[in-house]
Amino acid sequence: MEGKNDSGKTYDVVIVGAGIAGAILAKVLGNAKKHVLILEAGRSTSFTVEGYRSFLETFYRASAKVPNSPYPNDPSAPQPDVLNIGRIEPGVPSASGYFVQRGPLPFASDYARTRGGTTLHWLGTCLRMTPNDFHMKSRYGQGENWPITYDELRPYYEQAELEIGVSADVDDQRFHGITFGKNYHYPMRRIPQSYLDHYLASRLEDFAVNMPGQAERIKLHFSSIPQGRNSIPNAGYRPVGHTGDNNIGQRCEGNSSCVPICPVQAKYNALKTLKKVDPDYVEIRSQAVASKIEIDPDSGRVTGITYNTYGAGAAPGPLTARGKIYVIAAHSIETAKLLLASQACRTSGEVGRNLMDHIEIIVWALAPEGDPIGAFRGPGATTNINSFRDGAFRARHSGFNVPIGNWGWSWSCFSPGSDLMDFIGRSQPVLGRDLRRRLYDRVSRQMELWFELEQNPCATNRVTIDPEYRDSMGNFRPVIHYGLSDYVRKAMPVARRISEQIFRRIGAKDYTHYNSTDPCYVTYRNQGFFYRGAGHVVGTHRMGSNRFESVVNDKQRTWDHDNLYLAGCGNMPTLGTSNPTLTMAALTFWAGENILKELNR
Amino acid sequence: MADSNPMEAFLSLSALLTGYTKTDLLATGLAGQYYDKLSSIVDEDICGALWTATREAMKGLGIRPKVAERRIRKLVLSNAMLAPLAINIIAMWYLSSWSQLPQAWRSLYGAKANDVDHVISAEAYQEGLVWQAIGAHPQGAKQQGYGAWGLPPPWKLSPPWKRKKPRLKRRRRAA
Ligand SMILES: Cc1cc2nc3c(=O)[nH]c(=O)nc-3n(C[C@H](O)[C@H](O)[C@H](O)COP(=O)(O)OP(=O)(O)OC[C@H]3O[C@@H](n4cnc5c(N)ncnc54)[C@H](O)[C@@H]3O)c2cc1C
Ligand code: SF4
Numbered sequence: 001m002e003g004k005n006d007s008g009k010t011y012d013v014v015i016v017g018a019g020i021a022g023a024i025l026a027k028v029l030g031n032a033k034k035h036v037l038i039l040e041a042g043r044s045t046s047f048t049v050e051g052y053r054s055f056l057e058t059f060y061r062a063s064a065k066v067p068n069s070p071y072p073n074d075p076s077a078p079q080p081d082v083l084n085i086g087r088i089e090p091g092v093p094s095a096s097g098y099f100v101q102r103g104p105l106p107f108a109s110d111y112a113r114t115r116g117g118t119t120l121h122w123l124g125t126c127l128r129m130t131p132n133d134f135h136m137k138s139r140y141g142q143g144e145n146w147p148i149t150y151d152e153l154r155p156y157y158e159q160a161e162l163e164i165g166v167s168a169d170v171d172d173q174r175f176h177g178i179t180f181g182k183n184y185h186y187p188m189r190r191i192p193q194s195y196l197d198h199y200l201a202s203r204l205e206d207f208a209v210n211m212p213g214q215a216e217r218i219k220l221h222f223s224s225i226p227q228g229r230n231s232i233p234n235a236g237y238r239p240v241g242h243t244g245d246n247n248i249g250q251r252c253e254g255n256s257s258c259v260p261i262c263p264v265q266a267k268y269n270a271l272k273t274l275k276k277v278d279p280d281y282v283e284i285r286s287q288a289v290a291s292k293i294e295i296d297p298d299s300g301r302v303t304g305i306t307y308n309t310y311g312a313g314a315a316p317g318p319l320t321a322r323g324k325i326y327v328i329a330a331h332s333i334e335t336a337k338l339l340l341a342s343q344a345c346r347t348s349g350e351v352g353r354n355l356m357d358h359i360e361i362i363v364w365a366l367a368p369e370g371d372p373i374g375a376f377r378g379p380g381a382t383t384n385i386n387s388f389r390d391g392a393f394r395a396r397h398s399g400f401n402v403p404i405g406n407w408g409w410s411w412s413c414f415s416p417g418s419d420l421m422d423f424i425g426r427s428q429p430v431l432g433r434d435l436r437r438r439l440y441d442r443v444s445r446q447m448e449l450w451f452e453l454e455q456n457p458c459a460t461n462r463v464t465i466d467p468e469y470r471d472s473m474g475n476f477r478p479v480i481h482y483g484l485s486d487y488v489r490k491a492m493p494v495a496r497r498i499s500e501q502i503f504r505r506i507g508a509k510d511y512t513h514y515n516s517t518d519p520c521y522v523t524y525r526n527q528g529f530f531y532r533g534a535g536h537v538v539g540t541h542r543m544g545s546n547r548f549e550s551v552v553n554d555k556q557r558t559w560d561h562d563n564l565y566l567a568g569c570g571n572m573p574t575l576g577t578s579n580p581t582l583t584m585a586a587l588t589f590w591a592g593e594n595i596l597k598e599l600n601r
Numbered sequence: 602m603a604d605s606n607p608m609e610a611f612l613s614l615s616a617l618l619t620g621y622t623k624t625d626l627l628a629t630g631l632a633g634q635y636y637d638k639l640s641s642i643v644d645e646d647i648c649g650a651l652w653t654a655t656r657e658a659m660k661g662l663g664i665r666p667k668v669a670e671r672r673i674r675k676l677v678l679s680n681a682m683l684a685p686l687a688i689n690i691i692a693m694w695y696l697s698s699w700s701q702l703p704q705a706w707r708s709l710y711g712a713k714a715n716d717v718d719h720v721i722s723a724e725a726y727q728e729g730l731v732w733q734a735i736g737a738h739p740q741g742a743k744q745q746g747y748g749a750w751g752l753p754p755p756w757k758l759s760p761p762w763k764r765k766k767p768r769l770k771r772r773r774r775a776a
Contacts, residue, residue, distance in 0.1 A: 059741060060723035063698065192748040231747070254749050257741035264744075372757055376737035378750025406750065407740070416731050417696050424691050429678065432620040432670055435691075436734045437760070443735040444754050 011037045011283075012599055014305055014323035016290040016338070018042075019117025020581065021329035021567035021588050023273035024163060028592035030281040034599060037283050037321055039307050041077035041330070042114030044286040046271055049244030055120075059261050067121040067535070070261045071112050073098075075472040076310035077289050079113040082533070087519040093479070100469045100479040106519050107482040108533030109357050111331045115286055116271040118331060118535065119581070121260040123380045124228035124267045126166045126582040127401070128157055130176040130390045133576035136456075140395040142487065143456050144573040147545040147554040150178075153586050158184065160585035161226075164268045165240055167191045168226030175223065176390040187237040190224045191252060194406045196373040196447055197222070197383035200506065209501045212494050214393055220502070221387045225403065226582075228268035229258070229379060243271040254378050256407065267379075287311050290330065291475050293342035294320065295561065302326045302344075302564045308473055325563045325595055329588075332570030333478050336463045336540035341476050345541070345551045345560045352464055354457035354539035355480070356575045359398075359488055360532040361451040362405075362412045363499040365508040372444035375408030376416070381450070382406060388498070389577040397490035398453040401577045408446035411532065412512075416443045447508065451495035454575050456487045457539055484531075489524035496527070536580050540570040556591035567591050610652035611636050611690075613659055614677075617669055618687055619694045619730060626694065629728040631721075635693045638721055642699070642713045643686060651683050682710060695734070697725035 013029050015022045018040035029036050045051035055070040062069035068081050084097025085106045094101040101107060111118040131150040136143035158181065167188035170180050193201075201222040208217035229252045230239040241249035242265040249264035258267050265272070274284065287310050294304040304320040328335045336352040339345050367373045381403035388400050409415035419442055423430040430438055455461075461483065465476040496512075503510045514521060518530040544550025547559035552571055558564045567588045569580045576583070612632060616623045626632055640648055658672035677683045685706050692700050698720045701707075707716065720726055727742040736755040738745055 056741065057723045060726040061720045063718055063720055065740070192751040194750045195753055198751070251747045253744040253746055254738075255741055255744040256738070256750075261741065263741055372736065372754045374736060374750070374752075374754025374757075376732070376735060376740065377745060377754075382750070408735075416735055420692070420695050420731055424688050428674075429688065429691075431618055431673075431691075432666065434620070436620040439731065439734040440736055440756070440760060444737075 011035045011323040013325045014321045015327045017330035018115050020119050020270040023270040024588045025592050026277045026282045030278040039288040040286045041289040044115045046116045067260045071114050077113045078471050080110040082110050102481045104483050107480045109535040116269050119269040123259050125579040126226045126228050127578035129576040129578050129583050132390050136574050156586035156589045159589040164228040166226050167231040172223045188231045188233050191227050191231050193382045194378050199373050203506045209498050218387050230266045240272045243275045293344050327565045329567040332537045332540045332568050337478050340465045345558050347547050347560050353459045353462040355461040356455035356539045358452040358534035358536045361495045363512045364409050364412045364448045365503045365510045367445040368507040375446045378406050398488050399577045400451050400453045403450050405448035453491045454577050492524050492529045538569040538572040538575050541566050542573040543571045555594040607652045610655045614655040618691050642716045695731040697729040
């Protein structure tokens, strides 16, 4: 049902979603004096000092400090939560949370539906993709080729790095063919690496591991991680701090809680970009949930976005926002869902398909006795082992990036709470000073490595809708079909072999064990693993070079609707071995340029 | 200790169980919250029995901690009614949270509506002893400053439990 035209106004561009993708577009277009409306499903709580502070308080009080723990779930714009991940029995979907998971395996990531979007609880890692990531099909016979190359995207990477405020040194980042423009430097210097990083790198740099199926050994190479968090600015750059008070958060202070919330906003989140939009040209409407893209059946052009409001001052019925051009930037899963609900972009049949994420295979160990490495200090990860991001093995199995986790065994085992409960839950509990000593001894030696396996595109991994499953506003809930291909599974034992060699080399005791009762338990050739989601959700409305195999073209415009663009990681046809947001942000700057060109025509 | 103040007994027991001094515990500012939490979930007479057992264990001026611990193990941790309370007291100080008492305990001694897993308060989270114990800081609070994570962990060379008490030099008598 089409709603009342909300204000009678026709904007230049209507954007759905005030996450990083929507924010970048609004900024670019507003600066060019185009009139923009953003419809944002969530509330605007995050925008004030007090509101943001209330998220922090909620986080402090949460029993399970999962990514969405600070951000209240609103039944009018619900969001997934990793606490709802359960085992899926054949034929019985797991639907206790927002997602309806049809399996066979659970999709293990979440996102946030509130102003600022998922970057409120991202880690902030900002790697560029390797040139080969853009040509997986021609290079390795796997996945897809992108219709654009690394070199074409390079200038937009620079814009994205400037917008996010990335801290890194160019010299650390030249590997696997990644190149930088002459005299290019990141906005800020590299974030200091953790004591654990130095500990491992000094013992392992140039250590060559045996990789199953690979004739020659592969040398370990460590590099500092480019991060969207404030460090020491390079000449000419001014860090952006807390959006409520720019004096706060000018430097990362080591709060060690970047996921789920940086108390001082030293870490980038999309609120920072939203704060910079020109208010004379950009209007942000919160608590406005888009439910349908209206399409003229004859021309195929979009005529409006129908949305519902909620809370105090909500309109009684649906409203419709009108513009010349429309952009859906509502997160890869929500964007796919909205396209499906609107029967948009149907030519290729690819909408919702090829859902991908990095499959996190975590391994964990204790540093040798008497060698505390000081876990639970600093940003989540400050160094990567990047040796396995690209190589001939990608013809056979996933490549992977390997960050070194700075937060002990928190992801694998819920440390330090689980360590305490272990010591005091025994029939003879450990008490007193002995308890303090044992806790220090164990937890301060904890280390995790995260093997982030690249998922390949599979048509059967997909987001669908089903009239039987709706939220309280009557909008569809995402119905997810998901599994892991052999291409990914094959890399699991490889990751394990590599980690065993690493731990043995440094004399660390390997404690990795994968409980078969875990909902995310999988096997490959009788060897079991559990995986976690990375939140790197791509592929659901991919770009390509023809209208029968992809949803958007290289310009990020949909093939089927002249005035409809999509923005977000869903546009990425393959995932690569880097966290996707920087690349997506680069693509979004490129999309903004294309939209401007069209408006100025 | 002859003091019959239950708060005093709670602090003595807490110090013994956690390995932190009463001063350390009072410095968190949370003793009252934890004591009230326990009293709101566990009946008065059961709490009373816990304080009596504590006083019994601490009897005698200046007893050695090992002796007190042995007595606590006997009088509290070997007592089915009191042991789960002691465990919860440790969990409150270290993890700032209340854990639901075991089912067996609940069916014998009463199950209050607020006997559910929860974090006691936002302030309590920031004062959880576990973070000090592991040489870190609560995630999201008491940040250590830019780059601190690159420094060696605290106590790498000299953990507090290995440090000898500085021996007071006897002042030489003036000749
Ligand atoms: C735990 C975690 C850690 C991560 N760490 C990293 C990392 O280190 N590096 C990295 O590159 N990536 C990381 N990511 C991924 C990153 O957060 C996402 O790629 C990024 O936020 C996507 O941006 P977006 O703007 O497309 O979507 P979002 O940030 O999700 O924003 C979408 C916005 O659209 C709104 N919206 C949704 N539906 C509607 C609707 N129907 N109507 C109106 N508005 C709507 C939402 O409320 C939201 O504000 C992480 C993700 C998670 C979960
Ligand atoms: S380490 Fe702390 S200050 Fe730095 S980005 Fe993470 S949460 Fe923010």
